[in-house]
Amino acid sequence: MGSSSTHSFLCSGALLIMSGSLLPDSFFSYVEQADLEPGQRWSTWDAIGVLAGPEPWPDWVITADAAIDSELGILKTGKEADVFLLERATETEAVVLAAKRYRGADHRLFHRDDSYTEGRVVRRSRDRRALAKGTAYGRTVQAGQWALAEFGYLSRFWSEGLPVPYPVQLDETELLLELITTVDGETAPRLAQTRPDADTLAAYWEQLTDAMRLMARMRLTHGDLSAYNILATGERIVLIDLPQAVDLIANPNGMDFLGRDCRNVCSWFAARGLDADAEELLAELVAFCW
Structure with missing residues (x-):
């Protein structure tokens, strides 16, 4: 529809509105999409x-x-x-x-x-x-x-x-x-794709365990936590993919999921030289649930 026909179409619509006539839905649909690109x-x-x-x-x-x-x-x-x-x-x-x-x-x-x-x-x-x-x-x-x-x-x-x-x-x-990005504005990678130095690795571990403690106090666990569901921005980590978060009390499998989350993250950090013990972490988190 050219500019002149568009003008006529809109003017006709305005006249119909002023006269109290009911406009067809197609008119409003056209107006709503008129200025949008594909x-x-x-x-x-x-x-x-x-x-x-x-x-x-x-x-x-x-x-x-x-x-x-x-x-x-x-x-x-x-x-x-x-x-x-x-x-x-x-x-x-x-x-x-x-x-x-x-x-x-x-x-x-x-x-x-x-x-x-x-x-x-x-x-x-x-x-x-x-x-x-x-x-x-x-x-x-x-x-x-x-x-x-x-x-x-x-x-x-x-x-x-x-x-x-x-x-x-x-x-x-x-x-x-x-959208989680790095300090350079790039889309943040998954933790599994990174190779943090010792200091950064320790900082990530502290942030992660603090987050897990807070979730445990809420009587929840991620349910599918691993280095693939954690983003690394350079200075901090961000947990993603949370539709399956598990209630540790209401769900009879809650403690099993918590234990698996602990094993997954501890195994990744331990493989990179950090002292991360899954059983110790699990025992600490369970204590927050009660």
């Missing part, structure tokens, strides 16, 4: 049903209705979700976020087993039945449950001061997160 959308921050991250919101979170979200490409793929880079920008400010999108029912390969979710409550009986039967609807519910669980745990952990990405918002199965 791969862009209006910010979903204030959309109905979207959950915002915990307050106080960090200064870099953009809440303006006029902000535009632009796709920048994929960051990583996974069996359950893919993570994309997304820029949210206005005329005066911009921020790049990580958009974690849990896969649709036809393209998902969940490897989490039921032992993670024991003790969790699914309120709707229809959802419980669908999850138990593994139907297509049940798989859709499952994706929503994992996304909601991750948003909830991230919100709690961030509010308690744990080193996790800030959860900007949740829109159904799309979770927008703070």
Whole structure:
């Protein structure tokens, strides 16, 4: 549609509004998308049903209705979700976020087993039945449950001061997160991809065990903790991938998951020369649970 026809279309719409006539949905759809390029959308921050991250919101979170979200490409793929880079920008400010999108029912390969979710409550009986039967609807519910669980745990952990990405918002199965970067502005690598010197290794270990102690006081453990679910920014570590966090009391397998988390991280640090004993760490963390 050319500029002159666009002008006529909009003017006609204005006349219809002034005359009290009802405009077709296609008119509003056109106006909403008229100025957007492919791969862009209006910010979903204030959309109905979207959950915002915990307050106080960090200064870099953009809440303006006029902000535009632009796709920048994929960051990583996974069996359950893919993570994309997304820029949210206005005329005066911009921020790049990580958009974690849990896969649709036809393209998902969940490897989490039921032992993670024991003790969790699914309120709707229809959802419980669908999850138990593994139907297509049940798989859709499952994706929503994992996304909601991750948003909830991230919100709690961030509010308690744990080193996790800030959860900007949740829109159904799309979770927008703070993008963790190095001091140079590059996307932070996983701890498993780094070779820290002795001092940095010791600093990472102190940060990690402090975080594990705080989670244990909350009677929770990561549930899938390893050097692959920890990002290293150069000065600090950040824990990621938290939809399966386990309640140490409500879940009968809680202590098993805690023990596995301890063994995984201790084995990685010990292999790099640090004195890290899994049994000692486990005993210390268990004491915080009671």
